[in-house]
Amino acid sequence: MGYQPDKNRYQTMHYRRCGRSGLKLPAISLGLWHNFGDATLIENSRQLLQRAFDLGITHFDLANNYGPPPGSAERNFGRILQEDFLPWRDELIISTKAGYTMWDGPYGDWGSRKYLISSLDQSLKRMGLDYVDIFYHHRPDPETPLQETMKALDHVVRQGKALYVGLSNYPAELARQAIEILDDLGTPCLIHQPKYSMFERAPEEGLLDVLHKQGVGCIPFSPLAGGQLTNRYLNGIPADSRAASGSKFLNPDQITDEKLEKVRKLNALAESRGQKLSQMALAWILRHDAVTSVLIGASKTAQIDDAVGMLANYDFTAGELASIEEILSSSN
Numbered sequence: 001m002g003y004q005p006d007k008n009r010y011q012t013m014h015y016r017r018c019g020r021s022g023l024k025l026p027a028i029s030l031g032l033w034h035n036f037g038d039a040t041l042i043e044n045s046r047q048l049l050q051r052a053f054d055l056g057i058t059h060f061d062l063a064n065n066y067g068p069p070p071g072s073a074e075r076n077f078g079r080i081l082q083e084d085f086l087p088w089r090d091e092l093i094i095s096t097k098a099g100y101t102m103w104d105g106p107y108g109d110w111g112s113r114k115y116l117i118s119s120l121d122q123s124l125k126r127m128g129l130d131y132v133d134i135f136y137h138h139r140p141d142p143e144t145p146l147q148e149t150m151k152a153l154d155h156v157v158r159q160g161k162a163l164y165v166g167l168s169n170y171p172a173e174l175a176r177q178a179i180e181i182l183d184d185l186g187t188p189c190l191i192h193q194p195k196y197s198m199f200e201r202a203p204e205e206g207l208l209d210v211l212h213k214q215g216v217g218c219i220p221f222s223p224l225a226g227g228q229l230t231n232r233y234l235n236g237i238p239a240d241s242r243a244a245s246g247s248k249f250l251n252p253d254q255i256t257d258e259k260l261e262k263v264r265k266l267n268a269l270a271e272s273r274g275q276k277l278s279q280m281a282l283a284w285i286l287r288h289d290a291v292t293s294v295l296i297g298a299s300k301t302a303q304i305d306d307a308v309g310m311l312a313n314y315d316f317t318a319g320e321l322a323s324i325e326e327i328l329s330s331s332n
Helices: 042-054 072-091 113-127 146-158 172-185 207-214 257-272 277-286 301-312 318-329
Strands: 015-017 024-026 028-031 059-061 093-098 132-137 162-168 189-193 294-296
Touching: 024 028, 028 042, 028 301, 042 072, 042 301, 072 113, 093 113, 113 132, 113 146, 132 146, 132 189, 146 162, 146 172, 162 172, 172 189, 172 207, 189 207, 257 277, 257 318, 277 294, 277 301, 294 301
Parallel strands: 028 059, 028 294, 059 093, 093 132, 132 162, 162 189
Antiparallel strands: 015 024
């Protein structure tokens, strides 16, 4: 019989229109940045994907370099897709990206037409797909003309290898220029993926306004600031945490006493809303009109359950938003 998705999977998830496009995305999307590479048991990865889809998460976000090692997340996802999800391919939004180092030599990185098109071909092979739903340029390339990079994105859509294209990690002004070039080429930019959380607010300095004005969706990553915006660090740094292990994603030096004080105050506010801090942090991102969906990572199915549980309460009063601002701007 194999995997059969939950019949009620579309009952509780909220789907939000992506910019001015015809596409809707789930309010919560699952990122495969961690926990889908060769270091993770494939059965654990399978459970995460099945649980996500059972809860109405239709969007799975990958990149060529996700793993470790690079390429392994796509390969493992492709295997699970073939074994479990193939009958439901048309219910899924699958995205991938190219822009960081992927292979040796001058053509395995950045933003040239050569790299982007080769990389997407490799990604499609690893995943066993004819096309991805969204293909992103993963970061700006200061040395390649923006026109070349955007023409490569336009080209893969015309080839039928991607249905939509997006940008990631582009600052506001560069994003505006790229969006205008894509519009002129006739392949509008669907979505932008920035790093955004209560502790990382750079997108508020112009980017969200650009996206809103241009009708481009937004899907923030790292919404929990590498785990800082959860209850993991309320009493200091646990021995089994990312921060304790000196992970490249979260350095113990980032968890200052001042930061911990803010986390405790935010946690108290979340509790007064009947939520976990992680749930409030996700809801806070979704409050912005420009934001379509928020990307979560997960190592356990309970984390996916928590994230989706946030949808029961993701509105804020003006007083709550003011309290959050006060906490975030305070210096102890």
